[in-house]
Amino acid sequence: MQMLDIMPRVAAGEVALLQRLRQLVEVESPSDDKAAVDRANDLVSAWTQPLGATIKRHRQRAYGDILELRFGASKNPRSKRPRILLLGHLDTVWPLGTLAKMPWKEADGKIYGPGVLDMKFGVVSALEAIRVLTELDALRPVTLLLNSDEEVGSEVSRPITEKLARQCAAVFVLEPAQGLAYKTARKGVGQFDLRVTGVAAHSGVDFAAGHSAVLELARLLEKIASFTDLRVGRTVNPGVFGGGTRSNVIADHAWAEVDVRIAKASDAAKVERLFRALKCEDKHCKLKIIGGLNRPPMERSAGTARLYKQARAIAHDLGFALDEAATGGGSDGNFTAALGVPTLDGLGAVGEGAHAAHEHIVVEHLVPRTALLAGLIAGL
Numbered sequence: 001m002q003m004l005d006i007m008p009r010v011a012a013g014e015v016a017l018l019q020r021l022r023q024l025v026e027v028e029s030p031s032d033d034k035a036a037v038d039r040a041n042d043l044v045s046a047w048t049q050p051l052g053a054t055i056k057r058h059r060q061r062a063y064g065d066i067l068e069l070r071f072g073a074s075k076n077p078r079s080k081r082p083r084i085l086l087l088g089h090l091d092t093v094w095p096l097g098t099l100a101k102m103p104w105k106e107a108d109g110k111i112y113g114p115g116v117l118d119m120k121f122g123v124v125s126a127l128e129a130i131r132v133l134t135e136l137d138a139l140r141p142v143t144l145l146l147n148s149d150e151e152v153g154s155e156v157s158r159p160i161t162e163k164l165a166r167q168c169a170a171v172f173v174l175e176p177a178q179g180l181a182y183k184t185a186r187k188g189v190g191q192f193d194l195r196v197t198g199v200a201a202h203s204g205v206d207f208a209a210g211h212s213a214v215l216e217l218a219r220l221l222e223k224i225a226s227f228t229d230l231r232v233g234r235t236v237n238p239g240v241f242g243g244g245t246r247s248n249v250i251a252d253h254a255w256a257e258v259d260v261r262i263a264k265a266s267d268a269a270k271v272e273r274l275f276r277a278l279k280c281e282d283k284h285c286k287l288k289i290i291g292g293l294n295r296p297p298m299e300r301s302a303g304t305a306r307l308y309k310q311a312r313a314i315a316h317d318l319g320f321a322l323d324e325a326a327t328g329g330g331s332d333g334n335f336t337a338a339l340g341v342p343t344l345d346g347l348g349a350v351g352e353g354a355h356a357a358h359e360h361i362v363v364e365h366l367v368p369r370t371a372l373l374a375g376l377i378a379g380l
């Protein structure tokens with residue numbers, strides 16, 4: 001079998017694929033609404049039955065269930081190949097009711113809609129790739145994991161993702177592409193929250209008795225900003241802060257939320273050390289730090305580079321160039337890469353505006369990207 005066999009079948013399925021995509025987009029599924037995400041689960045589960053999937057629903061209380069779908073129990077020679085993991089999520093950042101303002105819309109070769117790029121196309125595309133390979137009797141063992149909490153940090157799905165990744169030879173993440181490129185590196189992500197406690201006093205009557213938490217926080221933020229080191233890919237951003245009650249009161253509290261990104265896993269310990277070593281200059285103020293790094297970086301390992309080279313060769317056969325890119329954003333691929341399992345990311349849609357009102361995918365790429373994914377799964 002060659003890419004030449006895959007492409008026409010994917011192309012022939014384009015209309016059906018778009019119908020499914022529309023159906024899935026129109027089942028709104030915000031991370032914080034279990035019932036809504038479960039409806040998306042039901043829809044996808046129904047689609048996978050004709051494909052002979054073994055369906056396991058990891059039941060959740062706070063979030064939608066997590067869907068583990070296994071394929072590829074057949075007699076073809078590829079069924080002997082090591083299992084691979086396709087990683088996706090069914091939750092979106094869009095609250096229920098978004099469709100009314102941001103409906104499914106096709107215009108100028110683009111399709112708009114909540115979650116269409118991040119990442120409902122990725123899910124539908126993976127199912128289509130599996131369908132075509134099943135038809136060609138060329139499917140290898142595949143686990144498709146669709147979680148329900150990716151947009152809120154993957155707290156409950158992380159252990160499941162990690163367990164399944166360990167059973168697999170490679171992980172393909174169905175997140176959107178970076179421009180036209182696959183993602184071979186992602187930064188690690190953390191959040192550190194600073195809470196400063198000072199001593200309140202009347203700024204006119206009793207100034208000397210006060211110790212300002214706001215002032216202390218300002219000093220700390222200056223210090224924290226100096227932790228950024230672009231040469232090693234470390235950025236530190238105090239994105240939100242606040243404190244105090246009124247201008248004539250010396251503030252007894254102040255806080256800040258700081259986003260941290262690191263390119264190298266070896267940088268994690270240093271970042272933790274830098275934050276833990278922070279101290280107030282004013283001895284009457286106290287500092288508490290909450291949080292830390294929650295996604296390790298996905299480094300461009302030899303295994304990831306090998307997967308990318310395979311993908312590039314398949315894309316070449318399909319008639320297009322495939323670049324690779326690094327991004328500062330995290331995904332569930334960060335977890336699997338950190339385990340040492342070769343991970344390639346960005347295999348989903350080409351488009352723009354994830355988490356933004358102009359979220360869309362570009363139609364001309366849907367078929368080639370799906371064919372490329374099928375080729376990668378088959379291991380051509």
Ligand SMILES: [Zn+2]
Pocket residue numbers: 089118119150175176
């Ligand atoms: Zn996503």
